[in-house]
Amino acid sequence: MHIPDNYLSPSTCAVMGVIMLPIWARAVKRVKTDVSKKKIPLLGVCGAFSFLIMMFNVPIPGGTxxxxxxxxxxxxxxxxxAATISVSIALLIQALFFGxxxxxxxxxxTFNMAFVMPFVGYTVFKFVKNRLKGDRGEYISAFIGGYVGIVAAAFIASIEFGIQPLLFKDAFGHAIYCPYGLNVSIPAMVLVHLLIGILEGAITAAVYAYVKKISPSMIYNNGQKVKESNRKPLYGILIALVVLCPLGLLASGDxxxxxxxEGIKSLVGYIPHAFQHGMDYHAIAADYSLSGTNDIVGYIISAIAGTAIIIIIFKIIGSLKKDNTNNT
Structure with a gap:
């Protein structure tokens, strides 16, 4: 679901960036009031979880x-x-260091994965949870929320892709940016994520159940006073994901x-102008690979580095935050 550069016009990118500015501002303000100094590192742990889980590519029928x-x-x-901040930082590290x-x-x-997904998913989770009783109802609600959240994000991404050939064409009628219109982008993105949504929902429900059992004070409660959360179980999950992340290399195809x-040319028969003359950013460890190492070692080192950077960022933020006595 990561949109690379040159698939969207600079004007589209600018509009989406401007839209995110007040969202980030609001998110920062809410995190300052709702999340205590002691819980700020949890944003880093969760951001690292998102970073790692996105490294696990899953094969989808059709070769993608x-x-x-x-x-x-x-x-x-x-x-x-808080999810908006955590996922935004994870996406930033992915873009800057790993391309x-x-x-x-x-x-x-960030609009798709750090705003639409968590807000839609959380809203659905709360809606269903209020209508189902008991722990089982909560876990079902978490599954449905995770499922709907990622499908909603994919749908919005498909619109961003699909409007490009409608708005931007060269003198020969060729798309300058993404070459596929809405009639292709919407079913392609949404159908894929109707499948991957099962995985997203399962992960959401499973980890939610685990956290509720091991450290229930971690779960969001609209800013009410909570006890200090036990982060050790989550660190265990991060370590397991780092060790297992090479499994993400097993999925072939883009x-x-x-x-x-070259992939675009083989699909549509020409190279859109933006791909020849657009943004050309070279990340330090593009595609989570490192020069002089094999794919598995490079993937693991990238996972460790990305996880460490995200956690350190939030530790620094936590150290700068004034303690809020209303939330411990």
């Missing part, structure tokens, strides 16, 4: 791949505004809408 995101899960655990998602397209990617220049 997709991945879970964890946005709804973070919203359930820490609140949707996963475009630099110019950062606003669009995700829909993430082809390189």
């Amino acid at each position: 791949t997709a991945h879970a995101v964890g946005g709804t899960l973070i919203a359930i655990l820490l609140g949707p505004y 996963d998602g475009g630099i110019l397209a950062f606003g669009a990617n 995700a829909w809408g993430e082809w390189d220049t």
